[in-house]
Amino acid sequence: MTANFSDVDLQVISKIQYKNGYKPGDEIGYTNINGEWERIGYLYQTIDNRDTGLYTYMVTDRPVSSEADFEQVKSVHVFYRGSEGFLSLITDNAAFKKDWYENDFPTAWQIVNKIKEEYTPQLIDASNVLNESMKQFPNAYFDLDGHSLGGMDGQFALSEVKEPERIRSAVFMNAPGLAPILTPEHMKWTQQVKNRTVQFYDRYDIVQKFGNLELYGLDSHYSDLKTLAMNPRASGYIRNRLLEEQWEKYTRPMDTVGRLVMIDAKRVDFVSQHIYGGQQFDSYGRLLLSNTIQNDDLILKEWRKSVELYDQLYAKGVIKKIAQIRREYQAYSEKSPGGAKIYLDLGVASVLIDGVRALLSDNVQRIHLDLDRMLAQAEEIWAETQAQLVQFAPTLGIMEANAHLSGCGSSYSSVVGPIQEFVDKQKQVLLSLEVEYMELLTSIKNNATELWQTDSNNAARINF
Structure with missing residues (x-):
């Protein structure tokens, strides 16, 4: 999964979790908005735990035929499947009961009553599967997908993931919070993966109302609306407008796992609403967003930027270093419990700072190249202008050509000069920003190191 997918691609990718018939080694992918086949990876394993109801696809970036392949895997895509449909009451009654009676209904009750520390077997199983997979593929980053109950599975897995820096992205749709x-x-x-996690919210999906929005600012006006809406003599239009539009003024997103993006949903039937039916897209495959309660466009844009930054840091080896530091943390904490947390934070901060410094240098170099390319293009335009004039007036030499161009108000200084001035000015600004930013990174790193050293010295004095 890359950061270049369209919004409609996200929906198509999510639906993979409901497809059946895959076998280990099968190529898993989707047809993008341009009609091109995009490979996500190869099915490594289908987890169908009849005891908990968990159904999950594990897709790796390359075929895995033996344990020797585990360390070569660079990415793993985890698809948490949602609840079994009502048809399964007949086709697979046991699976239906596992999903609905042992997971969906109990979790909904807990959400409404805010009951903490009591989690269903499937949520716990989803967490264990993710952590075990991370051990199995030690060098891979992970993308998570989940719809409905699968989205809840993914949220809980993120809340207990042992190495959060290895979560590249998470996308949940039509899932209760x-x-x-x-x-x-x-x-x-979950805060450690918040910016790389996105949940798409459909206000018409009754299932998704659990745990995502809360009412606030209730007053007499709200009470009047409620009384009118519940009046059996009120028309369906009035009830719908009051319930779904006016009440929106008194709702706001709750604290969530990741970032909540509210879509501009259309109304369809009850079942279809929950099965992606409310999503609408423009001709470019962009999801229509609400932007009424919050800036949903900005939230989705920031999520994409976070995934892009993750890819850059992964390419620089930063993610791998952070994971190694976290593993070393366990050994360090046994020797120095007092300084263990600061050791972990310092190590992660130092690696991130070094990674950002490397990205900064790369970007500065790229901008320098772009500026030089801009100047070179101006030079080429001027040279081509001279050549064309000489071509159409072969009796003129280069000096005469320049004189005629100057008479027309065109000269090297008027064509190339402003570009040269702009490039020189931008390079000066770039140099200033680079020096300032490098000094800031160095200061942060020095302060963090000093804090850790002070903590270690104090711990040693009291034999802690």
């Missing part, structure tokens, strides 16, 4: 039932420690853990 788990934040009301997660402990403060769980929510604190």
Whole structure:
């Protein structure tokens, strides 16, 4: 999964979790908005745990035929499947009961009543599967996908993931929000992947209303609206408008796992609404967003930028270094419990700073090249102008050609000069920003190191 997918591609990718018939080694992918086949990877494993109801696809970037391939895998895409449909009441009654009676209904009750520290078997299983897979593929980053119950599975897995820096992205659709039932420690853990996690919210999807929005600012006006809306003599239009439009003024997104993006949903039937039916796209494959309660366009844009930054840091080896530091943390914490957390934070901060410094240098160099290319193009335009004039007036020499161009108000200084001036000015600004930013990064790193050293010295004095 790359950062160049369209919004409609996200929906198509999410639907992969509901497709059946895959076998280990099968190529998994989708047809993008341009009609081109995009490969996500190869099915490594289908997890169908009948005890918990968890159904998950594990897709790797290359075929895996033996344990020797585990360390070669660079990316793993985890698809958490949602609840079994109502047809399964007949075709697979046991699976239906696992999803609905042992997971969906109990979790919905917990969300409404904000009951924490009680999690269903499937949520726990989803967390275990992710952490075990991370051990199995130690050098891979992970993308998560989940719809409905699968989205809840993914949210809970993120709240207990052992190496959050290896989560590249997470996309959840039509899923209730788990934040009301997660402990403060769980929510604190999800903050480490918040900017790379996005949940798409459909206000007409009844299932998704659990745990995502809350009412606030209730007053007499709200009470009047509620009374009118519940009046059996009110028309369906009035009830719908009051319930779905006016009440929106008194709702706001709750604290969530990741970022909540509210779509500009269309109304369809109850079942279709929950199965991606409310999503609308423009001709470019962009999802129509609400932007009424918050700036949804900006949130989705920031999510994409976070994934792009992750890819850059991964390419620089930063993600791998952070994962290694976290593994070393376990050994360090046994020797120095007091300084272990600061050791971890310092190590991660130092690696991130070094990674950002490397990205900064790369980008500065790229901008320099772009500026030089701009100047070279101006030079080429001037040379081509001279050549064309000489070609059409072969009796003129280059000096005469320049004189005629100057008489027309065109000269090297008027064509190339402004570009040269712009390029020189931008390079000066770039140099100033680079020096300033490098000094800031160095200062942050020095301060963090000093803090860790002070903590270690104090711990040693009291034999801690």
